[in-house]
Amino acid sequence: MTSAPSPIVSAYAQLAAAVRHLGYDEGLHQHLRTPRRELHVAVPLRTDAGDLKLFHGYRVQHNVSRGPGKGGLRFSRDVDIDEVRALAMWMTWKCAVVDIPYGGAKGGVTIDPAEHSAAELERVTRRYTTEIMPLIGPETDIMAPDMGTDEQTMAWVMDTYSTSRGHTIPAVVTGKPIAIGGSLGRAVATSAGVVHVTQSALEAQGEKVAGKTVAVQGFGKVGSHAAAIYAARGARVVAVSDVHGGVRDDAGLDIDRLFAHVAAAGTVVGFADADPITNAQMLAMDVDVLVPAAMENVLTAETAPTVRARLVVEGANGPTTPEADAVMEANGITVIPDILANAGGVVVSYFEWVQANQVYWWTAQEIDERLEQRMVMAYDAVAELARRDGLSLREAANVIAVKRVAEAHSIRGLYP
Ligand SMILES: NC(=O)C1=CN([C@@H]2O[C@H](COP(=O)(O)OP(=O)(O)OC[C@H]3O[C@@H](n4cnc5c(N)ncnc54)[C@H](OP(=O)(O)O)[C@@H]3O)[C@@H](O)[C@H]2O)C=CC1
Numbered sequence: 001m002t003s004a005p006s007p008i009v010s011a012y013a014q015l016a017a018a019v020r021h022l023g024y025d026e027g028l029h030q031h032l033r034t035p036r037r038e039l040h041v042a043v044p045l046r047t048d049a050g051d052l053k054l055f056h057g058y059r060v061q062h063n064v065s066r067g068p069g070k071g072g073l074r075f076s077r078d079v080d081i082d083e084v085r086a087l088a089m090w091m092t093w094k095c096a097v098v099d100i101p102y103g104g105a106k107g108g109v110t111i112d113p114a115e116h117s118a119a120e121l122e123r124v125t126r127r128y129t130t131e132i133m134p135l136i137g138p139e140t141d142i143m144a145p146d147m148g149t150d151e152q153t154m155a156w157v158m159d160t161y162s163t164s165r166g167h168t169i170p171a172v173v174t175g176k177p178i179a180i181g182g183s184l185g186r187a188v189a190t191s192a193g194v195v196h197v198t199q200s201a202l203e204a205q206g207e208k209v210a211g212k213t214v215a216v217q218g219f220g221k222v223g224s225h226a227a228a229i230y231a232a233r234g235a236r237v238v239a240v241s242d243v244h245g246g247v248r249d250d251a252g253l254d255i256d257r258l259f260a261h262v263a264a265a266g267t268v269v270g271f272a273d274a275d276p277i278t279n280a281q282m283l284a285m286d287v288d289v290l291v292p293a294a295m296e297n298v299l300t301a302e303t304a305p306t307v308r309a310r311l312v313v314e315g316a317n318g319p320t321t322p323e324a325d326a327v328m329e330a331n332g333i334t335v336i337p338d339i340l341a342n343a344g345g346v347v348v349s350y351f352e353w354v355q356a357n358q359v360y361w362w363t364a365q366e367i368d369e370r371l372e373q374r375m376v377m378a379y380d381a382v383a384e385l386a387r388r389d390g391l392s393l394r395e396a397a398n399v400i401a402v403k404r405v406a407e408a409h410s411i412r413g414l415y416p
């Protein structure tokens with residue numbers, strides 16, 4: 001899983017394909033490929049035991065032509081500058097494909113959150129925020145949770161930023177707790193969006209989510225709620241996994257009981273009434289829908305030939321390499337690409353930012369309806385272009401997104 005090249009290689013290849021399709025010249029290609037700004041910061045930590053440790057942090061604004069930078073903050077031992085660059089670029093295309101007024105950005109700290117206490121993570125978050133202060137702000141670059149961070153992390157970022165400005169500024173982050181201006185629905189929005197696009201793809205074949213078998217890799221913020229929503233919509237979730245391994249029950253896992261098990265055990269492994277399964281075995285299961293919702297480079301030239309699902313819905317960012325895309329296309333497997341499939345999170349982040357700026361809060365129903373409408377609209381546009389031009393859904397999504405960003409450059413006069 002980790003032998004694949006950096007995600008930036010996939011991101012560059014996907015952009016190059018879209019640029020070729022659109023017939024843009026090399027100058028515009030380079031303009032679209034190159035991050036607008038990058039900040040590398042040192043993040044010192046005094047541990048609970050009194051030692052001094054140093055971590056490396058990054059914030060990359062890939063593109064800000066359509067609006068402020070927008071994108072999550074990742075805490076993981078695998079974070080490096082190229083990963084953050086790739087994730088920031090994907091945020092640019094993601095915001096463009098669902099047509100929300102943002103550019104793309106991403107941040108990361110090379111730290112394994114599982115190895116640190118809450119107090120240490122708070123100090124790391126506050127120091128990181130202070131160091132990247134020149135870039136962030138409600139009108140310049142707005143953070144949200146990603147892998148290894150959560151709503152508590154966003155509360156610390158918001159508090160650190162607000163303290164430095166002397167007043168409370170909720171719109172500097174999204175995905176924060178409801179008590180300090182978070183939005184209803186944000187915690188499950190990425191997962192809800194994953195299910196909406198699954199439904200759209202199945203409807204195109206006269207089918208629906210109910211009755212389908214689903215396997216979900218990753219039981220974190222995205223994967224766990226996706227499993228719950230698929231089950232609530234009548235699908236049979238037959239396998240889930242996390243970094244420690246997975247569990248399988250062909251009759252369908254009881255997701256409520258699984259949540260209770262994970263709350264107690266910290267992993268899906270060991271869940272009673274289910275068989276153990278490895279992540280590799282799960283990717284190869286004979287299911288209708290496979291949802292990689294953990295990390296990058298999971299579906300590679302090595303693993304893609306084993307995939308037997310009809311539909312792969314990318315909850316994670318960058319789970320599929322270009323080589324794996326080719327293999328799955330040849331095998332008749334439809335892939336709903338990350339920038340479309342997992343865009344529900346940033347869509348509701350946008351709703352949260354709008355609500356914070358207006359200081360006026362929407363109902364859960366308003367948020368759910370507006371999210372579904374936007375996801376379905378984006379899916380339909382991508383599917384229509386794919387049909388028209390004989391493209392994969394990933395190619396079509398990238399073409400739509402890259403064109404919108406290039407148009408913004410052109411209209412603003414940054415690139416004639
Ligand atoms: N949160 C959001 O709103 C959005 C997230 N995403 C993307 O979705 C993906 C997951 O993010 P999120 O759910 O927030 O992250 P979390 O940190 O909440 O969860 C990550 C999950 O993946 C598991 N995992 C980590 N490494 C592996 C591995 N090698 N094999 C199998 N499972 C693994 C973790 O297991 P364990 O807990 O045991 O470590 C955990 O269950 C990322 O790619 C992220 O960028 C995309 C759009 C929005």
Ligand SMILES: O=C(O)CCC(=O)C(=O)O
Nearest residue numbers: 071072144146345346349
């Ligand atoms: O909600 C957001 O702003 C972005 C979430 C994110 O990091 C992502 O979509 O990859």
